[in-house]
Structure formats: C-alpha cells, structure tokens
Amino acid sequence: MEQKHLSIFIPASILAETKDLKLRTYKVGLIGRSAAIFKVDRIVVYNDHSDKEEVKFISDVLTYMNTPQYLRKKVFPITKELRYAGILPPLRTPHHPTEKVGEGDYRQGLTIKRTKKGTIVDIGADKLALCREKLTVNKVMSFRVLKFGKEITIEPDKPEVYWGYKILSTYKNLYESIEMLKPKSDLIIGTSKYAEPITFILDEVKDSLKGSKRVTILFGGPYSGLHDLIDQREILDLEVNTVPSQGTKTVRTEEAVLATLSVFNLLLNAE
Amino acid sequence: MEQKHLSIFIPASILAETKDLKLRTYKVGLIGRSAAIFKVDRIVVYNDHSDKEEVKFISDVLTYMNTPQYLRKKVFPITKELRYAGILPPLRTPHHPTEKVGEGDYRQGLTIKRTKKGTIVDIGADKLALCREKLTVNKVMSFRVLKFGKEITIEPDKPEVYWGYKILSTYKNLYESIEMLKPKSDLIIGTSKYAEPITFILDEVKDSLKGSKRVTILFGGPYSGLHDLIDQREILDLEVNTVPSQGTKTVRTEEAVLATLSVFNLLLNAE
Numbered sequence: 001m002e003q004k005h006l007s008i009f010i011p012a013s014i015l016a017e018t019k020d021l022k023l024r025t026y027k028v029g030l031i032g033r034s035a036a037i038f039k040v041d042r043i044v045v046y047n048d049h050s051d052k053e054e055v056k057f058i059s060d061v062l063t064y065m066n067t068p069q070y071l072r073k074k075v076f077p078i079t080k081e082l083r084y085a086g087i088l089p090p091l092r093t094p095h096h097p098t099e100k101v102g103e104g105d106y107r108q109g110l111t112i113k114r115t116k117k118g119t120i121v122d123i124g125a126d127k128l129a130l131c132r133e134k135l136t137v138n139k140v141m142s143f144r145v146l147k148f149g150k151e152i153t154i155e156p157d158k159p160e161v162y163w164g165y166k167i168l169s170t171y172k173n174l175y176e177s178i179e180m181l182k183p184k185s186d187l188i189i190g191t192s193k194y195a196e197p198i199t200f201i202l203d204e205v206k207d208s209l210k211g212s213k214r215v216t217i218l219f220g221g222p223y224s225g226l227h228d229l230i231d232q233r234e235i236l237d238l239e240v241n242t243v244p245s246q247g248t249k250t251v252r253t254e255e256a257v258l259a260t261l262s263v264f265n266l267l268l269n270a271e
Numbered sequence: 272m273e274q275k276h277l278s279i280f281i282p283a284s285i286l287a288e289t290k291d292l293k294l295r296t297y298k299v300g301l302i303g304r305s306a307a308i309f310k311v312d313r314i315v316v317y318n319d320h321s322d323k324e325e326v327k328f329i330s331d332v333l334t335y336m337n338t339p340q341y342l343r344k345k346v347f348p349i350t351k352e353l354r355y356a357g358i359l360p361p362l363r364t365p366h367h368p369t370e371k372v373g374e375g376d377y378r379q380g381l382t383i384k385r386t387k388k389g390t391i392v393d394i395g396a397d398k399l400a401l402c403r404e405k406l407t408v409n410k411v412m413s414f415r416v417l418k419f420g421k422e423i424t425i426e427p428d429k430p431e432v433y434w435g436y437k438i439l440s441t442y443k444n445l446y447e448s449i450e451m452l453k454p455k456s457d458l459i460i461g462t463s464k465y466a467e468p469i470t471f472i473l474d475e476v477k478d479s480l481k482g483s484k485r486v487t488i489l490f491g492g493p494y495s496g497l498h499d500l501i502d503q504r505e506i507l508d509l510e511v512n513t514v515p516s517q518g519t520k521t522v523r524t525e526e527a528v529l530a531t532l533s534v535f536n537l538l539l540n541a542e
C-alpha cells in the first residue's frame with residue numbers, strides 16, 4: 001500500500017474539564033501515543049475558545065513525547081507545566097532508538113552551533129557530530145550517520161519508516177488552521193456523532209481514501225463539537241460518525257482520536 | 272442488526288508499570304469507558320502472575336464506574352484505594368440517568384432489607400421503593416418503576432438499551448477464567464501483534480461474527496502477551512492483530528482495548 005500522509009486536528013479545549021496537571025499531562029500523552037501507533041505525520045492543535053496557554057501546553061507535551069529521550073533535557077528547560085512529563089509513556093517508535101548509534105544509522109539530532117566546517121550536532125552519542133552543511137541552530141532534525149569513528153560525520157536524511165509526528169500549533173480557529181496547512185490536504189474528513197455512521201458510507205470513504213495522498217481528520221472538543229464549529233460544510237470533503245451506535249452519550253476527544261484512527265487504519269490497510 | 276453479547280478479558284498486569292494511584296485509577300477508567308462506548312456486556316479480569324490485590328483494585332474501579340452516582344456512596348465504603356475515584360469520567364450511559372425518576376422508568380437499585388411485603392430498595396428517589404419479590408439484600412439490581420406516588424413500587428426488569436457491563440473477577444489464569452464463563456462464548460478471539468493482521472482475514476472474521484451470538488475478545492498484558500499465555504491455541508477460535516502496521520513497538524492494553532473494540536464495532540455494524 002502506498003503510504004498516506006495523515007494529519008489530525010485537535011482542539012485546545014480537550015483539557016477544559018481537567019484541572020489536575022498530572023491527568024492533563026497523561027491525557028495529552030494518550031493523543032501522542034495514538035498518533036504514533038497509527039503513524040500520524042502531523043498533529044495540528046487549533047484554538048476553539050481556549051486561551052493560548054492551553055494550546056502551548058498541549059503542543060509542548062506532544063513535542064516532548066516526540067523528542068528522543070537523549071535530547072529532552074537539552075530541548076526542554078524544566079518548567080512547572082512539564083513537571084509531570086516523566087509519567088508520559090514512551091512512544092517506542094523507530095525514531096526513538098534504544099540501541100547505541102553506529103554507522104549508517106538514522107538519528108535525530110539537536111543543532112548546537114555553526115563552525116567553519118559546518119554545523120555541530122548532538123545526536124546522543126558520547127561525542128558531538130559534524131554535519132558539513134550550514135543548518136539553523138537549536139533545532140531538532142533528522143540525520144544519517146556517514147562515519148562513526150574518531151569523528152562522527154552526519155548528513156540530513158530521513159529513513160522510509162515512520163519517523164514521528166510534527167506539531168503545528170496554530171493559535172487560530174479551525175477554519176484558519178486548515179487554511180494554514182502546507183502542503184494542503186487532498187481529503188478533509190470531519191468526525192461528529194451527528195454525521196452519517198461510517199458503516200453507511202463505507203464505500204464512499206474507501207474510494208475517497210484511495211484517491212488521496214494527504215488525508216486530514218478533524219476532531220472537535222467537549223464544548224465545541226465539530227458539527228457546531230463548521231456551519232458551512234464547504235471545507236469538509238466528508239463528515240462521518242466513526243463510532244456508530246455508541247453506548248455512551250459522549251465520546252471524549254482522546255477516546256475519539258484512538259477509536260477513529262483505528263478505524264481508518266483498518267480501511268487504509270484493507271486494500 | 273441483532274445485538275451481540277460482547278465480553279472482554281483484561282489481565283491484572285495492566286497496571287504493573289504504574290505505581291501512581293491517580294494514574295492507576297484513570298487507566299482502569301479508560302477501560303471502563305471503552306467498554307461502555309462499545310456496549311461491552313461483561314469484563315473479565317483474569318490473573319496473569321499479578322497479586323490478588325491487583326485484580327481486586329481493577330474490579331473495584333470498574334464496578335464503581337458502572338454503579339450509578341446515586342448508589343456509589345452506599346455501595347462503596349471510602350477506602351484508601353478508591354480515594355481518586357472522583358477523577359473517573361462518568362460513563363453517561365442510559366443506566367446512569369441524570370433526570371428524576373418517574374413511573375415506567377428503569378432504574379438500578381440497591382436492595383436494602385426484606386420485609387413481609389417484599390424487599391425495600393434504594394433507587395435514588397427521595398424515598399425508598401418496594402419490590403414485592405423476595406430478593407437478596409445488599410445487591411445492585413435493575414428495576415422498572417410500576418407506581419410512583421405516595422408509595423413507589425418496582426419490579427425487577429431491564430430495558431432493551433445498553434445497560435452497563437458486568438464484572439467477573441476470576442482471580443484465576445486466562446485458561447481457567449475462560450472455563451468459568453457462563454454462558455459460554457460462541458466465538459473466542461485472541462488479540463496479538465504476532466497474529467495475522469485482521470485486514471488479511473477480514474472475511475473470515477466477519478463470517479465468524481455473523482454466526483455468533485456471544486463474542487469474547489481476549490487481551491494480554493505488558494508482561495504477558497496473549498501469544499505467550501496461550502501455548503496451545505485450542506481455546507481460541509481466531510487470533511488476530513487488530514492494529515496492523517503499528518508505528519510503535521508495543522500497544523498498551525488500555526490502548527488495544529479501545530482500538531480493537533472500535534474495529535469490531537465497525538465490523539459488527541457494517542452488516
């Protein structure tokens with residue numbers, strides 16, 4: 001199967017009912033885990049009447065999770081808000097390797113400083129690595145190890161396997177956030193319990209998926225169902241209820257994300 | 272679609288890596304929520320090398336969640352272990368009504384004591400109700416309100432809608448727990464990442480579901496994948512990987528439960 005690029009949109013209000021910082025951290029962690037399990041490439045955090053701090057917190061936790069263990073302390077200053085980051089379950093994705101780095105390996109690295117020779121990069125080895133290109137400093141990027149000896153030399157590169165997600169915190173509402181997507185999506189799917197059950201339009205959904213390379217799935221929040229956020233449906237290619245015949249009155253966003261990605265994983269892998 | 276009876280098996284080891292009581296409570300809560308969202312009738316907690324306390328804790332939290340708000344304080348003495356029960360998200364199922372009770376309504380009640388007339392039951396109204404049958408005392412049961420006036424009279428009854436789950440704590444291993452199932456299942460499905468992707472055998476799974484009224488889905492734990500627990504496969508009718516092509520090395524039990532039930536919900540509602 002040709003690999004799709006999968007994006008999900010999460011509202012900042014997912015934590016509106018959760019005051020406890022430990023649980024707030026854990027709930028965002030569930031979304032990060034769901035994204036990694038189902039190989040989501042991009043998580044967009046949009047603002048639905050929440051304050052900006054909320055967008056920042058969710059983005060920070062997701063970024064923390066996506067950062068390999070050996071870079072976390074360097075990328076994230078210890079802040080009050082992240083003091084429970086230790087409870088976040090590891091993603092255990094290929095881009096968070098647990099083995100020692102060697103020649104030919106792909107590794108994420110933090111660009112430290114520029115020199116005449118290129119850029120010095122921390123890839124979590126016992127010494128710093130050199131990339132012969134001039135790169136922006138203080139960014140986490142992906143590299144391949146060219147030589148691993150007295151000197152470590154690397155070049156920017158990414159393997160074919162799932163390599164984590166990108167986080168886009170728009171601080172904007174859903175509409176504006178969709179406009180900001182680059183590259184644009186071929187297929188934008190809204191999820192709502194008021195929409196048609198996915199089982200009723202399974203063939204339509206499958207056909208749409210088949211023809212699309214970049215698929216985006218939108219989720220609403222506890223105070224703003226997607227149905228309400230989208231008055232004019234023109235921005236949606238499809239609107240579906242991915243939890244048909246639900247036994248509970250509501251499905252929480254973090255539950256909907258995992259349940260929905262699981263359904264789409266089935267549809268995407270079925271052909 | 273004819274309603275299936277769905278059971279899930281959860282190992283006591285799901286909390287083996289979680290020491291924090293608040294998170295332990297919340298994780299079991301995720302399983303309770305997943306069960307209610309997908310109308311699971313029975314949750315079996317089996318013991319895979321954990322101690323008995325662990326089985327009891329998981330069962331207590333699940334039972335607490337399934338008990339309507341108005342009976343919780345009467346059914347559950349305040350214990351140290353349940354001190355974070357307040358963080359558990361409500362199920363918001365039909366059997367946890369938020370409106371006042373009236374004639375014809377179905378309500379869960381706690382049997383208080385036996386009298387000459389029958390059994391006195393607390394159904395969360397401002398006075399106790401009378402059931403003219405002789406019932407076991409101190410049990411939560413389901414009733415229908417026959418008359419709601421100066422006296423409230425009720426009879427044991429259940430509506431057609433989803434009415435919560437039963438918990439069976441076997442304190443036994445997986446094998447023995449399956450043997451204890453009453454009524455027996457028509458179809459026992461094991462989930463494992465080492466099994467065939469469900470997408471490869473979708474028609475076989477669908478056919479098996481179609482012919483079965485009582486479906487049981489088994490989950491393994493962090494230290495005991497289902498594949499290891501079951502040496503001889505004779506107890507399984509099917510073994511499937513419900514998260515094909517996963518991006519992470521492992522899928523946690525609480526994640527697998529939600530993802531798997533979501534997939535089966537799709538298959539069960541598709542016809």
